[in-house]
Amino acid sequence: MCGICGYISLKDNHNLDNHAINNMVNTMHHRGPDEDGYYKNNYVNFGMRRLIIIDKENGSQPIISKNNETVIIMNGEIFNYKELRNMLITNHNSKFRTNSDTEVLLEMYKNYGTQAIKYLDGMFSFAIYDSKKDLIWIARDRFGIKPLYYYYDDKQLIFGSTIDSIIESKKIKAKINNTSVQLYLLLSYVPSPLSIYNNIYKLLPGHEIFIKNKKIKIQKYWDINEYIDIKKDTDVNNKFENLLNSSVLKHSVSDQPVGTFLSGGLDSSVITKKYKSLNHNNFNSYTADFDNKKHDDSVFAKIVANKLDIKHHNYKINSNDFLPIIDELMEYIDEPVYDSAMVPSYILSKQAKDDNLKVLLAGNGADEILGGYKRHYNQFPDFLKGSCSSISEDVLNYLSKMKLLSFHKLLQLKYKFIGYAITFSGINLESYKILTKNCNFYTLEKQLSNYFSNNDNKNISNLKKLMIRDLKTYLVDNGLSILDKTTMATSIEGRVPYLDHKLVEYLISLDDSVYLSNNYKNSKSLLRNLAKKNNLKEITQRNKIGFNHPLNGVIDNNHNLNKIKKTILSAKHILNEFINYDQINIILDNYKKENNENIMNLYILATWVNNKCYQ
CATH class of the missing domain: 3.60.20.10 (Aminohydrolase, N-terminal nucleophile (Ntn) domain)
Structure with missing residues (x-):
């Protein structure tokens, strides 16, 4: 607003x-x-x-x-x-x-x-x-x-x-x-x-x-923790749909045109269907089509749009456009934040603005309230994280040289919360240690322990604990922050119907067995059932694909790599205090796919320094 x-x-x-x-x-x-x-x-x-x-x-x-x-x-x-x-x-x-x-x-x-x-x-x-x-x-x-x-x-x-x-x-x-x-x-x-x-x-x-x-x-x-309970409810599917219907209706209140993000995934497809069901006969929906992406979101988005008979827009984003779009967006970013999904979010918001819209409905929050991330179900790897906390980094480094496991993976066994963080950031810990001055994983682990475990409730399942953890941390600081910054950069208001507090409070109050699965393959069954009921069966059979731009083709070409080098170098007057500049060229000149996220989040930081930093 x-x-x-x-x-x-x-x-x-x-x-x-x-x-x-x-x-x-x-x-x-x-x-x-x-x-x-x-x-x-x-x-x-x-x-x-x-x-x-x-x-x-x-x-x-x-x-x-x-x-x-x-x-x-x-x-x-x-x-x-x-x-x-x-x-x-x-x-x-x-x-x-x-x-x-x-x-x-x-x-x-x-x-x-x-x-x-x-x-x-x-x-x-x-x-x-x-x-x-x-x-x-x-x-x-x-x-x-x-x-x-x-x-x-x-x-x-x-x-x-x-x-x-x-x-x-x-x-x-x-x-x-x-x-x-x-x-x-x-x-x-x-x-x-x-x-x-x-x-x-x-x-x-x-x-x-x-x-x-x-x-x-x-x-x-x-605090959502106040609503945790183990209620049994035999009418969960209907109550969930009624609460979601009510939320979409409330989120549709506007004197200005409203549209939807439509990635072709489960979350956005259900929101788009529900908005259509409110007798909105002609509205705009938006998806992005990425080159180099194995699974094409636009195909499924088009299926949904055709079924609903709505005005759908598919925007093609080329890998060569990725860095220029980031550079343009940085004018509106007040502190560094990176996720490749910020590019399509910004571009589609620009398109909506050109179509005279002022509001877009988004699917953020569904994974956090319904257990939609694979990390929510990886109990054995999660159990192993932190299991080697008493072993020194020197010993772990020695073991990595024996080719037993990479130093990156061994560090996850030592540091539980650092290991959790990289399940969504994708950062390579070995490269992080090389690039970051005065890197102290012990101190970082303590800080992340306060950040993540502050939100834990010991009387609930590990699955629900991780869902609530993500709801209070990753969703706030990544998903919602990026949605706000990228939509508002184009003077569009992004709204998130899954985060109606009455809907979330109801779900969190339920016993896991009522609405959650014990494996990722069958996750978000409430939403899948609702999609089937609403004639969106094709969408329920899709594997989860993030609304992100693939980095293949963005970093591994000489033009973009040179641009990344120059951008990071031009921020040296500020970042030299935090970054080992003598290691940057080594990592960039010996490009490895496993360092993609390290390279891109450093590029974002450098671009922010060059354009927005007040220091």
Whole structure:
């Protein structure tokens, strides 16, 4: 919907320059090209950019209460706002000046205070200033669909939908965080709550910030672990479909055209089918066709589109286009994050923008809530990870030279959480150790232990434990982050119907035997059954194929390899602190496919440094 930012002074006579909040807002023009808005006093500065989705004429922000005591800015959507609006009118005789969801949230706060957040179905980050109570309330949605970053010290708190907006306040000095770089090079993203810079943090999903009497308090208001149970339900298939139908209906609320990502896989096909079933007779769907990809998504996407009789767009992405597209996208990326799926997500969002769409429905979250990744079922390899923790790296290195196992695989036996991380990042650990200065796997393992195992619940199966782990980590920092950045780069709002909190809470409350399989081949049976019921049988027989661009042909040609070398070299003035530059050419000149992900995430980091880094 937009981008928001703000500056809160915690000391008298410590405020923003008159033009600073305007400059902060202007960094987010791509997130909201339609309007801007501001609220300023000696204590609080709010700003926003608006992408008009709902109530074009009257939905401008900030919205100020009729008594001028309370003001709100919001990024995202409250999908049940019409229901809440009716509740407020019936129970509290509320009067509204607009038809926007933002005003509904402001009125909810008036009547329910900060407990209002429990009533919200949506994806959001917002800030409310209550001058009468001297209270500022900042919050992020339950799953982290919409971003929110913040910085604070004893003088100020600064927040924004992007890191760029915070730095543009000119109140802090940006310094790259060494730990963040090392973790990024391992994960291909910076794990929450860290950001790429010192002292700028991501507000965790389901968390809120309170500033009262200029004192800051950060707390959790929602946690999926609270809904874990072992309920038996004999009507799971129907309840799942009803909850998904309700979610797709809510996610379809828009005064602007809505389309869908349609990869031809199970997740996006079901969402597209359900959206069609809501009597949307003519809408746009989008898929990407990659060269060098063994399994062609476009074939299955076309099958689904033809069955549904919708306007389908297939965009061909050539390997020679991959790096130029990355370079173009980096203008909108505020911190390094890499997944080859970001290329099709960005390109298809651009196409949708050209077709005058403002909203795209996506299938993110289905794998995390239904057990859709192979790593969820690899119990024996998972058991082995960390089994050799007492053996030194020197011994492991010696064993690797005896050709028993590669050093890369032996390191996974020593470090459990590092081993888990590379199941999705694809990083080669031996090359990582060579490339990364001051590499200390023991320290990294400890950091990843806090990141991953903090989300564990010992009273559930390993399968559900890994699903929840991914829901709280990988999905937030990879899937949802990339969806937000790539869609908003083109002024498109990406929505994720599988992450309706009532749907997720219901599934997590069930006993595994009711809806989960004990093997990957039969995974996501609830969704497969639903697809069959909805005349999508062909899709249920597909093996899972990620919506990613194959790197074969991208790196292993001289033109692209030279470009990668030059880009990484040009970032040396910054990255030399973190990267062993004397090893880069060795790895690039002796190209091996196993280093593809290391090379690409380093290219992303270097491109970000060359184009976006404030240090």
